[in-house]
Amino acid sequence: xxxxxxxxxxxxxxxxxxxxxxxxxxxxxxxxxxxxxxxxxxxxxxxxxxxxxxxxxxxxxxxxxxxxxxxxxxxxxxxxxxxxxxxxxxxxxxxxxxxxxxxxxxxxxxxxxxxxxxxxxxxxxxxxxxxxxxxxxxxxxxxxxxxxxxxxxxxxxxxxxxxxxxxxxxxxxxxxxxxxxxxxxxxxxxxxxxxxxxxxxxxxxxxxxxxxxxxxxxxxxxxxxxxxxxxxxxxxxxxxxxxxxxxxxxxxxxxxxxxxxxxxx
Amino acid sequence: xxxxxxxxxxxxxxxxxxxxxxxxxxxxxxxxxxxxxxxxxxxxxxxxxxxxxxxxxxxxxxxxxxxxxxxxxxxxxxxxxxxxxxxxxxxxxxxxxxxxxxxxxxxxxxxxxxxxxxxxxxxxxxxxxxxxxxxxxxxxxxxxxxxxxxxxxxxxxxxxxxxxxxxxxxxxxxxxxxxxxxxxxxxxxxxxxxxxxxxxxxxxxxxxxxxxxxxxxxxxxxxxxxxxxxxxxxxxxxxxxxxxxxxxxxxxxxxxxxxxxxxxxxxxxxxxxxxxxxxxxxxxxxxxxxxxxxxxxxxxxxxxxxxxxxxxxxxxxxxxxxxxxxxxxxxxxxxxxxxxxxxxxxxxxxxxxxxxxxxxxxxxxxxxxxxxxxxxxxxxxxxxxxxxxxxxxxxxxxxxxxxxxxxxxxxxxxxxxxxxxxxxxxxxxxxxxxxxxxxxxxxxxxxxxxxxxxxxxxxxxxxxxxxxxxxxxxxxxxxxxxxxxxxxxxxxxxxxxxxxxxxxxxxxxxxxxxxxxxxxxxxxxxxxxxxxxxxxxxxxxxxxxxxxxxx
Numbered sequence: 120x121x122x123x124x125x126x127x128x129x130x131x132x133x134x135x136x137x138x139x140x141x142x143x144x145x146x147x148x149x150x151x152x153x154x155x156x157x158x159x160x161x162x163x164x165x166x167x168x169x170x171x172x173x174x175x176x177x178x179x180x181x182x183x184x185x186x187x188x189x190x191x192x193x194x195x196x197x198x199x200x201x202x203x204x205x206x207x208x209x210x211x212x213x214x215x216x217x218x219x220x221x222x223x224x225x226x227x228x229x230x231x232x233x234x235x236x237x238x239x240x241x242x243x244x245x246x247x248x249x250x251x252x253x254x255x256x257x258x259x260x261x262x263x264x265x266x267x268x269x270x271x272x273x274x275x276x277x278x279x280x281x282x283x284x285x286x287x288x289x290x291x292x293x294x295x296x297x298x299x300x301x302x303x304x305x306x307x308x309x310x311x312x313x314x315x316x317x318x319x320x321x322x323x324x325x326x327x328x329x330x331x332x333x334x335x336x337x338x339x340x341x342x343x344x345x346x347x348x349x350x351x352x353x354x355x356x357x358x359x360x361x362x363x364x365x366x367x368x369x370x371x372x373x374x375x376x377x378x379x380x381x382x383x384x
Numbered sequence: 385x386x387x388x389x390x391x392x393x394x395x396x397x398x399x400x401x402x403x404x405x406x407x408x409x410x411x412x413x414x415x416x417x418x419x420x421x422x423x424x425x426x427x428x429x430x431x432x433x434x435x436x437x438x439x440x441x442x443x444x445x446x447x448x449x450x451x452x453x454x455x456x457x458x459x460x461x462x463x464x465x466x467x468x469x470x471x472x473x474x475x476x477x478x479x480x481x482x483x484x485x486x487x488x489x490x491x492x493x494x495x496x497x498x499x500x501x502x503x504x505x506x507x508x509x510x511x512x513x514x515x516x517x518x519x520x521x522x523x524x525x526x527x528x529x530x531x532x533x534x535x536x537x538x539x540x541x542x543x544x545x546x547x548x549x550x551x552x553x554x555x556x557x558x559x560x561x562x563x564x565x566x567x568x569x570x571x572x573x574x575x576x577x578x579x580x581x582x583x584x585x586x587x588x589x590x591x592x593x594x595x596x597x598x599x600x601x602x603x604x605x606x607x608x609x610x611x612x613x614x615x616x617x618x619x620x621x622x623x624x625x626x627x628x629x630x631x632x633x634x635x636x637x638x639x640x641x642x643x644x645x646x647x648x649x650x651x652x653x654x655x656x657x658x659x660x661x662x663x664x665x666x667x668x669x670x671x672x673x674x675x676x677x678x679x680x681x682x683x684x685x686x687x688x689x690x691x692x693x694x695x696x697x698x699x700x701x702x703x704x705x706x707x708x709x710x711x712x713x714x715x716x717x718x719x720x721x722x723x724x725x726x727x728x729x730x731x732x733x734x735x736x737x738x739x740x741x742x743x744x745x746x747x748x749x750x751x752x753x754x755x756x757x758x759x760x761x762x763x764x765x766x767x768x769x770x771x772x773x774x775x776x777x778x779x780x781x782x783x784x785x786x787x788x789x790x791x792x793x794x795x796x797x798x799x800x801x802x803x804x805x806x807x808x809x810x811x812x813x814x815x816x817x818x819x820x821x822x823x824x825x826x827x828x829x830x831x832x833x834x835x836x837x838x839x840x841x842x843x844x845x846x847x848x849x850x851x852x853x854x855x856x857x858x859x860x861x862x863x864x865x866x867x868x869x870x871x872x873x874x875x876x877x878x879x880x881x882x883x884x885x886x887x888x889x890x891x892x893x894x895x896x897x898x899x900x901x902x903x904x905x906x907x908x909x910x911x912x913x914x915x916x917x918x919x920x921x922x923x924x925x926x927x928x929x930x931x932x933x934x935x
Contacts, residue, residue, distance in 0.1 A: 159885065176889040177896030187901035191908045198915070241689050246606065247675065249904065289930075291923055329675020329684075330612055333895045341892065349888045 148361075155354035167351035171359070178338060178356060185335035188249075189318035192256040196264040196313045197306070199257070204268035204305075205298075208275075218269065225262050233259070233326045240327070247328050255327040256317050263312040271305025272298070307371045315364055335360065415446040416750040417743075419458065419469040421735070422451040424558075426766035436757050437750065440510050445750055462487060462740055470743040471751045475735050477615075477879040479554050480532060482738060484879075486539040489739040490548070493555045493755065494523065503749055514759035517781045521871060522556045522734055530648035531876040555755050556776035558767070559734035560697035561857050561874065562616055563725040564589050565681075565704075568849075569712065570691045574603040582849050586726040587624035590694055591665070592672040595628070605672050609684060609693040612676035614891045616731075619651050619877055620694055621662045621669075623729040626650055630661060647729040647875035654883040659890045666894035676895075682706070685721060696733075697723065697854055698773035704854075724850045725857070732857065732874040734776065761785035769795040774855050779832045792831065793824060800824040832856060 158164040171178045207217055224232060233255055240251050275298065283297045321336030330337070335356065342353025414437075418430075428449050437445045450469065452458040455478040462472065463485065474482065482488045492498040496513045503511070526532055527549060534547040566589070571577040576585075584595035590608060594600040611617055625631050631642035636653045645653060674690040682703040684690045695703070700723040712718040737755050757763055764777035765788035782788040790803040799806055799819035806814045821827040829835050834853040835845045845851050857874065880887050 170889065176892035177894075178892070180899075181896040184896075184899050184901040187905045191901075191904055194908050194912060241687070249899070249901070253904075289926070291926060295923075329609070329673075329677065329680075330895075331670065331673060331675045332899055338892065338896065341895070342888075349885060 151354045151357050151361075154350045155358055157351055159349075159351075164351070167355045170352050171355045176338075176352065178352070181333055181338045182335050182356075182359065184332075185318045188253065188256065188334065189314050192253065192260060192317040193264075193310055193314045195253070195257050196261050197310065200261055200264035200268055200309065201306070204265050204272055207265075207269050208272035221262055221265055224258075229259055230322060230326075233323055237326050247331070249328070249332060251327045252324050252332045255323040256320065259320075259323060260313045260317055263316070264309040267308040267312060268302065268305045271302045275301045303374075307374055311367050311371050315367060318363065319360055413444050413446045414441070414747070414750050415448070415744075416471070416747050416754060417448045417450065417469045418754070419450050419452065419472040421473060422453055424451075424473065424735075424771055426763070426770040432763070432766075433754060433757050436760075437753055440753060441506055441749065443505075462742075465742065468742055468744065469740060470747045471737055471739055471754060473557055473735050473737050476526070476532075476550075476733060476876060479550060479736060479738055480535055480879050482740070483535045483548060483550060483553055484538045486537045486541060486543050487741055488553050489741050489743065490552045491555065491739060491752075491755070492552055494518075494551055499752065503752065506749055506753065511753075511756075514756050517759045517761065517764075517777045518556060519559075519776050519778050522559060522776055523551055525732065525871065525874075525876060526550050526556075526734075528648065530646050530652070532878065554736035554738045555759070556734050556736040557758060558698070558771065558773040558775055559732065560773050561725050561854075562619060562694070562696060562731040562733070563700060563723055563854075565685060565693045565695035565700040565721060565723050567685060567688070567691045567720060568722040569720055570603070570607075570688075574601040576601050577849070579849050582724065583727055586627050586728055587620055588628065589692055589724070589726075590620055591624055591669050593624075593628070604691060606674055607691040608669075608673050609675060609677045609681050609690045610669070610673055611681070611694045612678045614887060615877060615880075616694060616696075617666065617891070618662060618887065619731045619875075621665050622651050622658065623647070623726065623731075625661055625665055627726075627728055630665075631658070634658075634661070647731075647873055649875070650729070651731060651875045652878045654880050654887060656886065659883075659886055663890040663894050666891075667897040670894070670898040695723070696773075697725075697857075698771060701854055702772045722847060722849070723854050724847070725852045725854070727850065728873060730874045732871075732876055734876075736776075761788040762791060764788065765791040768792075774857075779856055783828070783832070789824070793827065796820060796827055796831070798824055798827040800827075 155167055156163055156165070158166060170176060174180060203221070207221070210217075236255055236258065237247070237251075240247060245251060279297050279301065280293055283293050288296065318334075319336045319339075321334065321340045324330075324332045324334045324337055339353055339356045339360070342349050342356065430447050430449070434445055434447070437443070452461070455475050458472065458474055459478055459481060462469075462482070479488070494515050496515060499515070500508065500511065500513055532550045535550055537543045537546045537548065564587075568577055571582075576582065581594070581600075582589065585593065585600050586595070588595055589600060589604075590610065592600050592604045592608060599605065610620075626642065629643070633641070633643075634657050635641045636657065637655045640653075642650060642653065642658065674684070677684060677693065681690075681693045681695065682699065685693055685703060686707055700721075704719050704721045704723055707719050707721040708717060709720050710717040712720060737758070739751055743751065758767070759777055761777060761782050762785065764775035765782050765785075768775045769792060782792070786803065789800075792798070793800040793803045797814075797819050798821040799814070799816045800823065803824065806819065808814050816822055821830065826836065829837065829843065830846065832853075832855070833843070834847060834855060835843050838844045847854065857871070
């Protein structure tokens with residue numbers, strides 16, 4: 120009989136975390152996977168997949184809407200976030216306070232922020248709907264776009280820019296041919312960090328549209344927690360969500376060969 | 385010496401511990417585990433019940449009080465068997481499910497002999513059986529054939545196929561109706577606050593439909609709240625369809641026309657034809673909605689974000705009482721919100737106590753005494769005061785009990801020195817005009833009859849519109865019969881059963897419909913294209929300029 124030898128090496132410090140991962144990440148995933156194939160009476164079935172992929176409960180429509188809203192949120196965040204991060208990185212000396220200003224809202228719980236946003240909209244007589252949900256998304260996820268971008272932009276060696284200027288590039292060329300390609304990894308991780316939460320959110324759409332805009336996160340939430348008890352379809356939807364996360368991470372890791380900044384997710 | 389002292393101390397400690405242990409053993413304590421809705425009892429410590437228990441049995445009792453927030457959470461915990469509770473308070477349809485699964489013990493509360501005889505150590509001289517206090521209307525309603533009738537046990541085992549009556553298993557606790565909570569001043573401004581208009585619209589208020597196919601008022605568009613709960617929204621929609629004749633000509637799977645059904649049969653006929661109609665109605669309704677609410681409905685109405693909400697009577701009454709505004713009604717003050725139970729059809733629900741088969745057999749006496757205690761007049765008054773729903777104990781029983789009356793008088797700040805010492809929190813006497821109600825008579829009219837005396841001394845219903853008693857929907861009180869609903873027009877909703885999945889699918893479908901993000905994608909693509917185009921144009925111009933210089 121071979122004896123299991125426990126050697127106390129540095130690796131041992133990782134074991135508690137491995138166990139934690141196993142219990143709280145891997146096991147729940149397996150449970151979701153099993154649930155996706157079970158009906159109400161615990162018998163094996165493919166009906167859950169059929170229900171989702173035939174759009175009987177509107178699941179596919181919701182997924183489509185969520186993807187679009189996530190995409191639009193990401194585009195807007197990028198459009199606002201990139202110039203912000205660029206300026207923050209450019210005026211590096213005084214930017215510590217500025218960066219802090221951008222992170223400051225994150226110190227307040229996001230539910231409280233979202234509820235206050237709703238109160239402001241109501242006070243201004245703004246009709247709750249798609250517009251307000253989009254505003255809430257951009258407002259909440261903008262820091263997740265700015266931070267990775269800022270990190271990447273700050274870490275660009277300034278001598279690259281000087282070199283290109285020495286070689287006669289004008290400002291636009293410097294940006295397009297030097298800064299932009301060098302910050303691509305930051306853009307990619309910013310996009311993932313915005314896109315994935317944006318397609319799975321449920322509280323923002325619930326509060327800022329009074330549950331009228333029903334997104335993928337809302338649909339999953341409904342299947343699991345409200346008075347429905349239909350874990351099967353909910354599990355299928357969670358699996359779809361998981362596939363989306365994996366796919367976007369693979370894309371990010373394939374595109375950014377750069378070892379320094381990989382997706383934070 | 386030091387060692388000796390520490391040994392002595394240790395010895396003393398052990399002695400103390402031992403005596404404490406022995407003391408515990410000699411003072412025998414009974415115990416009881418209660419599993420109830422959150423915020424659904426007057427006092428979660430149940431000090432008064434402990435006293436009652438001691439009076440009847442001479443023993444002390446230890447109570448563990450656990451709560452749940454939805455019937456589904458409770459059902460999951462009970463069916464998975466990971467909680468050993470003695471007594472639970474589910475809603476009617478969950479009780480039906482528990483009976484079908486053969487998970488609850490028959491109680492026979494309404495058979496006094498059987499119930500009292502089963503006590504082991506109760507001093508029967510001091511015990512009063514309170515089943516007479518329970519509103520008989522509820523029992524009748526539950527046993528009616530269009531409600532639960534006979535429930536068949538479907539779980540495998542010795543009892544499979546046995547048909548039982550729900551009344552043998554449960555004891556009702558609280559009940560209420562489903563109705564429409566609305567801002568009556570906003571309705572007045574929209575010009576629709578009159579009996580005729582609203583009675584014609586009925587459930588259509590929630591769909592902004594005036595009963596003739598037109599909008600009830602364009603001011604309602606975007607100001608209607610629906611409940612984010614399948615069962616309630618389903619019931620309201622079915623009633624609406626029925627009222628509008630949209631179900632005429634349709635029949636259920638057995639060929640019975642929907643139009644011929646009673647309210648009870650209608651909400652329980654969950655078949656595909658009906659589901660399709662409900663799905664379409666809910667989808668169409670979305671254009672009129674402010675949204676769906678779970679917790680914020682009352683706030684949205686009080687803050688003026690929305691005007692109409694689908695609500696349960698208890699929540700609605702609480703919201704109405706909160707909505708008192710001194711500036712309204714030309715400075716005389718008035719409730720801004722009101723509650724309306726539509727006339728033709730409606731839903732009535734109730735929660736009741738059942739005993740799971742997994743209960744501790746040693747706790748049986750405590751369980752039975754607890755259930756019986758809840759049906760005393762005082763306990764009913766206290767709970768009704770704390771929760772806002774109507775207790776299953778008859779109004780006449782509470783009115784005959786001085787203690788119960790005093791509890792209510794104090795809780796509602798009624799000027800009634802004959803019942804309680806009319807003082808404020810600091811003990812200073814309260815003047816009659818500082819009390820919310822000037823006399824017990826005034827309060828009694830408000831609370832039990834939902835009415836008041838006008839200047840000429842006529843009894844006027846608080847709810848001028850629907851003439852229904854919010855708190856006590858059952859007919860039976862002698863005065864003011866106008867205020868009471870015909871109980872036959874209220875249906876009780878059964879469990880969706882095998883159709884549950886279909887209902888969930890239909891509900892999800894209508895929730896997800898009506899949102900189209902495609903145009904937004906188009907606009908974004910356009911914006912990106914314009915931005916990128918502008919950038920390239922700028923570069924191109926620059927390039928042109930540069931090349932010209934070079935020439």
